[in-house]
Structures are given as C-alpha cells and as structure tokens.
Amino acid sequence: MDDDIKLALRAIKIAKEKIGHGCGPFGAVITKNGTIIAEAVNRVTLNHDPTAHAEILAIRKAAKVIKSHNLHGCTLYCSCEPCPMCLGAIYWAGISRVIYTCDRHNAAQAGFSDKNIYDEIILDAKSRKIVFKQIANLNGEEVFRVWEKNESKIPY
Amino acid sequence: MDDDIKLALRAIKIAKEKIGHGCGPFGAVITKNGTIIAEAVNRVTLNHDPTAHAEILAIRKAAKVIKSHNLHGCTLYCSCEPCPMCLGAIYWAGISRVIYTCDRHNAAQAGFSDKNIYDEIILDAKSRKIVFKQIANLNGEEVFRVWEKNESKIPY
Numbered sequence: 001m002d003d004d005i006k007l008a009l010r011a012i013k014i015a016k017e018k019i020g021h022g023c024g025p026f027g028a029v030i031t032k033n034g035t036i037i038a039e040a041v042n043r044v045t046l047n048h049d050p051t052a053h054a055e056i057l058a059i060r061k062a063a064k065v066i067k068s069h070n071l072h073g074c075t076l077y078c079s080c081e082p083c084p085m086c087l088g089a090i091y092w093a094g095i096s097r098v099i100y101t102c103d104r105h106n107a108a109q110a111g112f113s114d115k116n117i118y119d120e121i122i123l124d125a126k127s128r129k130i131v132f133k134q135i136a137n138l139n140g141e142e143v144f145r146v147w148e149k150n151e152s153k154i155p156y
Numbered sequence: 157m158d159d160d161i162k163l164a165l166r167a168i169k170i171a172k173e174k175i176g177h178g179c180g181p182f183g184a185v186i187t188k189n190g191t192i193i194a195e196a197v198n199r200v201t202l203n204h205d206p207t208a209h210a211e212i213l214a215i216r217k218a219a220k221v222i223k224s225h226n227l228h229g230c231t232l233y234c235s236c237e238p239c240p241m242c243l244g245a246i247y248w249a250g251i252s253r254v255i256y257t258c259d260r261h262n263a264a265q266a267g268f269s270d271k272n273i274y275d276e277i278i279l280d281a282k283s284r285k286i287v288f289k290q291i292a293n294l295n296g297e298e299v300f301r302v303w304e305k306n307e308s309k310i311p312y
Contacts, residue, residue, distance in 0.1 A: 005291060020306060025302065044312055048220060050215060050219055069208075070206070079296050089241050093206040096286065098289070101295075110297075118277075121243055122278055130247065130253070132256070133256075134255075139168075140167075140258035141262040144265070154201040156201055
C-alpha cells in the first residue's frame with residue numbers, strides 16, 4: 001500500500017479509537033523522512049482548550065521532538081481537511097505537505113464550524129459575526145521598531 | 157481613558173517589555189466582564205512552538221482559568237491584527253470582541269508572514285505554496301458517524 005494512504009488511514013484510525021475517551025473526531029500524524037515523529041487527536045473539550053485540534057497538538061509535539069519551531073520537510077496527515085486555525089499553524093511551522101481525507105463539508109454535516117470559519121475569514125472585518133475593531137492611532141507598530149533594533153532576535 | 161484604549165495599550169506594553177527576553181513582538185490580553193483573565197506574548201522561538209503566538213497562548217490560559225473551551229463574552233486585545241491561525245482560534249473559542257492596533261501590513265514590513273497566509277488561505281489547494289492533497293476515497297467521514305453515535309460526546 002502507498003505510504004501516503006497508509007498514514008492517512010492511521011490518522012483516521014487514531015481518531016476513531018479515541019472518540020470513546022472524550023476526544024473529538026479528528027486525528028493527525030506527522031512524519032519526517034518517512035518516520036512518524038508525532039501524532040495526536042482532538043482534545044478541545046477534554047483539555048478545556050479551544051486550540052487543542054489534532055493538527056495543532058501534533059505540530060506542537062513534532063516541534064518539541066526536533067527542538068525547532070520549523071517543521072520544513074515534514075508531512076502532516078489529517079483525518080479531515082485542516083481548519084483555518086490549523087492551516088495557519090501549518091504555514092507558520094513550514095510543513096511541506098498536507099494529506100487529508102474528508103473535508104470541511106463533511107465536518108459541517110457533523111456540526112463542526114470549519115466551513116463557517118473559512119467563510120468568515122475572507123469577509124471584511126465589519127461584516128464578520130465576531131466584532132473585529134482596529135484602533136489604529138496607538139502606534140502599535142512601534143513594537144516592530146523595538147524588535148528590529150534587538151540584536152538577539154530570532155526572525156521566523 | 158477609554159477601557160478599550162487602555163487594554164490595547166497594555167497589549168503593546170507587554171509585547172515591548174518582553175522582546176529583550178527572547179519573545180516575538182506581539183502581545184495579547186483577554187478580559188471578561190472588564191477584568192483581565194489572561195495575557196501573553198509571542199514565544200514561538202523560545203518554546204520551539206510555531207503555534208505559540210500571543211493570542212493562542214492567551215486563549216489557552218483564559219480557557220484554563222474559566223475551565224471551559226468556550227470564551228463567549230470575552231474580549232481579546234492584540235498589539236497587532238490576529239493572523240489566520242489566531243483568527244481561527246478566536247472563532248473556535250467563541251470570543252465576542254477583538255480589538256487590535258496595527259495590522260498585517262505593518263507585520264509584513266517587519267518580516268512576518270501574516271499577510272502571506274491571509275493571501276494563501278483563499279487560494280484553491282492546488283495553487284498554494286504548500287502541497288495540500290485530498291485522498292477522498294478513504295472513508296474519513298466514517299469518523300463522524302462513530303462520533304455521532306457516541307452518547308457521551310460533547311459537541312462544540
């Protein structure tokens with residue numbers, strides 16, 4: 001069997017196995033050079049942590065394993081298409097490939113907000129369901145000037 | 157001084173203060189009923205954690221404080237516009253209001269990818285810089301059927 005299929009099936013398998021243990025119905029596996037370095041399932045309600053999606057937890061574990069915030073060269077296998085939060089994390093981590101099985105429409109049918117959030121993110125801030133308000137005259141960009149002058153900074 | 161301005165300035169202040177301690181140039185403060193319940197700065201390189209944005213860390217802390225993944229009624233103050241990862245987390249957490257000072261364009265000028273990720277997320281998977289590949293015939297949606305049948309599930 002093709003390795004991508006095998007690992008995608010593993011993401012599905014761990015998700016299914018953990019549903020009876022209070023976990024949400026999502027699984028993720030991360031490989032580097034063909035070896036699994038991290039895997040996780042959704043623990044949002046179990047951990048009281050709205051960010052504890054399978055992909056986020058797997059990314060955090062993988063980064064700890066390789067002692068770097070940069071996961072370039074890694075592949076992420078997900079039981080379902082990553083939501084916008086997880087997609088953002090994938091970009092920040094510099095993951096190279098993402099393989100997923102079902103998608104945001106399947107998640108929506110099961111009552112999850114992934115598709116809604118994809119729909120909201122492209123809206124002008126004023127049209128969103130959550131209030132997003134910029135107070136632009138507070139000189140917040142000054143933080144970046146302090147950062148630029150700091151010689152010990154690690155850009156990412 | 158208006159409370160929103162005061163708390164947005166606090167997000168800027170904590171970001172500036174921590175830059176010399178290895179933190180990235182972003183700060184976040186979360187309030188509930190006018191009281192600060194969590195605050196954080198960016199610790200991506202310090203923690204070897206690509207998800208350790210100020211907003212994500214503040215959301216995780218706040219959820220721990222109130223022992224719920226649901227932060228409805230809370231306001232999030234950010235020194236800079238939240239990136240797509242943090243915007244997703246804001247929706248999953250059900251935060252009610254987001255106040256920010258500078259934006260994705262200011263972050264881009266300082267070398268951060270926020271705007272790039274906003275540009276990528278709206279692209280068709282095949283046009284993105286990171287490979288996103290669906291293997292649709294693996295019956296991943298079966299995980300949702302197992303979830304739906306589990307009587308102890310906590311929907312969110």
